[in-house]
Amino acid sequence: MTVASLSEDALISQLFAPIAGAGSLDLRDDAALLPAPAGSELVLTVDVVVADVHFFRNDPPGTVARKALRVNLSDLAAKGAEPLGFLLALSLPKDTSLAWITAFSEGLGADARVYGCPLLGGDTVRTPGPLTVSITALGRVPTGYMVRRTGARAGDILAVTGTIGDSALGLRLRLAERDAGSPAGEGAPQEAGWRDVLTPAEQTHLTQRYLLPEPRNAVALALREHAGGAMDVSDGLIGDARKFLRASGVSGDIDLDRVPLSAAVHAAVEAAPEMLLAAATGGDDYEVLCSVAPERFGAFQRLCEGANVPVAAIGRVTAGDAPLTVRRDGVEITVEHGSFSHF
Secondary structure (H helix, E strand, O other), rough: HHHHOOHHHHHHHHHHHHHHHHHHHHHHOOOOOOOOOEEEEEEEEEEEEEEEEOEOOOOHHHHHHHHHHHHHHHHHOOOEEEEEEEEEEEOOOOOOEEEHHHHHHHHHHHHHHOOOOOOOEEEEEEEEOOEEEEEEEEEEEOOOOOOOOOOOOOOOEEEEEEOOOHHHHHHHHHHHHHHOOHHHHOOOEEEHHHHHOOOOOHHHHHHHHEEEEEEEHHHHHHHHHEEEEEEEEEOOHHHHHHHHHHHOEEEEEEEEOOOOOHHOOOOOOOHHHOHHHHHHHHHOOOOOEEOOOOHHHHHHHHHHHOOOOOOEEEEEEEOOOOOOEEEEHHHEEEEOOOOOOOO
């Protein structure tokens, strides 16, 4: 059975109304209704994930749903915002199975509960093109406390949460697995050296980080209290750092040797040193890049680690509008493409 066998009303009432929040009005109206939180401002963000662009067609539907929500939660986290809810727009090919969309709604509902971000409303349409999921997330910050991308100041420490490059290498593993099954292995990446040194557990870690990013909403308070500016790392650390500094009207430098790596990425870099740059320019990390004044960094780090989110200083913000400087082993290097771009 496919979704074409259900009316839109039946799809909503059977699969999505059960996971909707109070402001959704049980998905029986054309809009949601939320009270404006006292002393707060609203933060809104939207992201789209598309089959064969952001996820593989054979990815588990529950993880597709959770990734679609989590990339939006990551944007809220980087602004220091607490989630309030989200709107969902689904574009479904007519051959989408009912089992697929059921598993999708179950995964979406599970994460909505975990992160306290209920479904408020949305839309479903049929499409001749690839399956597309668009989520608009709403969050709140105390009035005047949103952490902006324009807030980096000369002298600040550049810091990043978690680890960098797991998702980029996880994607490469998935591509290698896919291409190995193509005729004569056509298009298979010639990178077997680093893949061969990874343990099964390390390979699983990398692919899971690609499938399911970990939004850093737990550090929202730390960011509000101590960060000058912030953004999430979605398209690649180096490229996103360039965007961050440019938006703030400053420059800076990053030491690649200080970029935090998981054990799996570290093993890959040991086997193939060029993978460090791949990790630092690959997308889908969904960590938070931020600037913090040196005298506040210790307190910021303690708050983050108290929330079980490690944070590492990777560079500094400098005055001027010179391009970002990137160093490795103490030597300045040239990075042509610092991030993924759709265009």
